[in-house]
Amino acid sequence: MAQEKTYATGKRKTAIARVWITPGTGKMNVNKHPLEDYFGNIFFEPKVSRPFSVTETTDKFDVMATVKGGGKSAQVDALVHGISKALQVLNPELRDSLKKAGLLTRDSRVKERKKYGQRGARARFQFSKR
Numbered sequence: 001m002a003q004e005k006t007y008a009t010g011k012r013k014t015a016i017a018r019v020w021i022t023p024g025t026g027k028m029n030v031n032k033h034p035l036e037d038y039f040g041n042i043f044f045e046p047k048v049s050r051p052f053s054v055t056e057t058t059d060k061f062d063v064m065a066t067v068k069g070g071g072k073s074a075q076v077d078a079l080v081h082g083i084s085k086a087l088q089v090l091n092p093e094l095r096d097s098l099k100k101a102g103l104l105t106r107d108s109r110v111k112e113r114k115k116y117g118q119r120g121a122r123a124r125f126q127f128s129k130r
Contacts, residue, residue: 006090010082013110015070019082021090024062026052030079031066044076051084054101055094061087081106 010017028035028048035048052058063083067075084103088095098104112121119125 006086008082008085008089010078010080010085012077012081012107013070013074015067015074015078017065017067017075017078017082019063019065019079019086021061021063021083021086023060026059026062028063029065039072039076041072044072047076048079048083050101051080051087051098051103054097054103055087055091057087057094077107 004022006021008019008021010019030038035045036042039045039048049058052061065079065082067079069075070078080103084098088098088104095104114120117125
């Protein structure tokens with residue numbers, strides 16, 4: 001832990017998370033709100049703490065993040081991606097365990113664009129023979 005503050009960005013769909021990690025007691029703030037208040041859903045909390053449980057660094061770091069774009073689920077995934085990248089920058093030895101858990105991989109699936117002459121990205125307008 002040579003650095004005081006470690007920065008990384010995480011992305012998912014159109015959500016972008018800017019993450020700062022500092023040695024601390026495990027506090028997590030997202031957009032200046034506690035994690036529980038910002039996301040509100042209890043199912044998101046274990047997902048956000050997964051990078052720490054995989055690397056066995058639970059309650060050793062404080063997380064301060066700004067998240068924008070996308071929906072809540074995409075923001076959580078972007079936050080997890082950012083935390084994982086920041087942990088890797090902080091301690092390169094953690095890279096193998098994070099990579100094995102699939103936390104460093106950027107999920108590149110994004111919404112396919114609507115095409116002209118069609119109702120949607122792949123759906124066509126209703127066809128009538130007569």
